[in-house]
Amino acid sequence: MKTYVIALVIAIVCIFIGLRRNSGSKEDKKKCAPLPEKITHGEITCTDVNMEGSTCKFQCTKGNFHLHPSSSSESTCLQSGKWSNPIPCCAETCPPFLPLDMAILVHRNNYDDFDAINAEAADLLPRLKMGEGGLHYARMYFSGKIHDPHILFKDSVKMTSEEVLHKVTHELNFDNTEDGRVNIGAALRYVKDNVFVGEEDRPDVPNVLFVSTDANSDDDVAAPAKDLRDAGVLINAVFYESEGVVPDDQMLLDITGNSQLITKRAKNHPISYYQKLNEEFLKYSCYATCKNYT
Structure with missing residues (x-):
């Protein structure tokens, strides 16, 4: 009888220790950040x-x-x-559905590039749906200031891709201001105050800005660019090299905050070159449809 009692006590102790160990192992488990429901x-x-x-x-x-x-x-x-x-x-399938809030700032001293710029837009825009579930698009030309007319998100969401393309190629003003200045900083401030605002700027899709220029800026770009980046805007800088103009590398870095977002392009590329760039843009952008994958 005594042996039986001792064995029973040992068994109970072992069970208790086992339970403690099992409960302890669960407590020792790591936790990941909670996921939404x-x-x-x-x-x-x-x-x-x-x-x-x-x-x-x-x-x-x-x-x-x-x-x-x-x-x-x-x-x-x-x-x-x-x-x-x-x-x-x-x-939804991308393309044509590319949920992206995309703005483009364009300056050119060399007007000969205008046909190439239009050809690039003509290749890309018809492939994409505007508005709900698709692209919100803004496009502005600038020199000393933003030129009129221009396209903002509130315009593009009411238009088809074909209508946006027609406005880009037939209505947007490409004339530089008489003072000859290139104020990229002022253009960036305009974008922050007038483009990535309002209900057309969707909080659940990436905000992307392309700054396309063939000249260095006459005003400061660092502060307004940082304000945009701090607000969650991914800024790409594209410098089109022209004769006698040396791109200011520090300016480009001040705009993007990341050297990998800077592109320098030689002038007089064939249309096929721009078509290839569009393919690369769609490949990356469609992959980055979710903010988690930008």
Whole structure:
């Protein structure tokens, strides 16, 4: 009887220790940042909420929407406390659907580039849908100031791609101001105050600005560019090299804040060159449809 009691006590102690160990191991599990309960046009289901080892699956629930990128259909909470994949979004096929708020600032001293600029727009814009689920588009020419007329987001959302293209190629003013100045800084401030504002600037899609110029700026670009970047705008600078003009590398870096977002292009490229650039732009931009993948 005594032996039986001792054995029973040992068994109870072992069970208790085992329970403590099991409960302790659960407490020792890492936690990842909590995921939202759902994604726009989709849902998230997890095996163990945001605990280590939990696997969350993403699924789109609205017709014609699919996970983007398609490779991120699930994510696992790792021992490091991080998810194995960022949250995807549910998006329609890109192109023609490119949910992007994109603004373009253009200056040229060399008017001969005008046909090439129009050809680039003529190749890209008809492939994209404007408005809901698609592109919000702004385009402005500038020198000492922003020229009239121009296209802002509030204009493009009411137009088809063909109508936007016609406005770009037939209505936008390319005349430089009489003072001969190139005020990129002033143009950047205009964009911040008049373009990435209002309900047409969607909070859930990337904001991208392209600054295209063949001249260096006569005013300061650093402060207004930083204000835009701090507001979440990704700025690309494209400098078209022309005879007798040496691009100011520090100016370009002040605009973008990142040397990888600076491009220098030689003049007199064939149209096929610009078509290739558009293909590269679409390849990257369609991949970066979700803010998590920009």
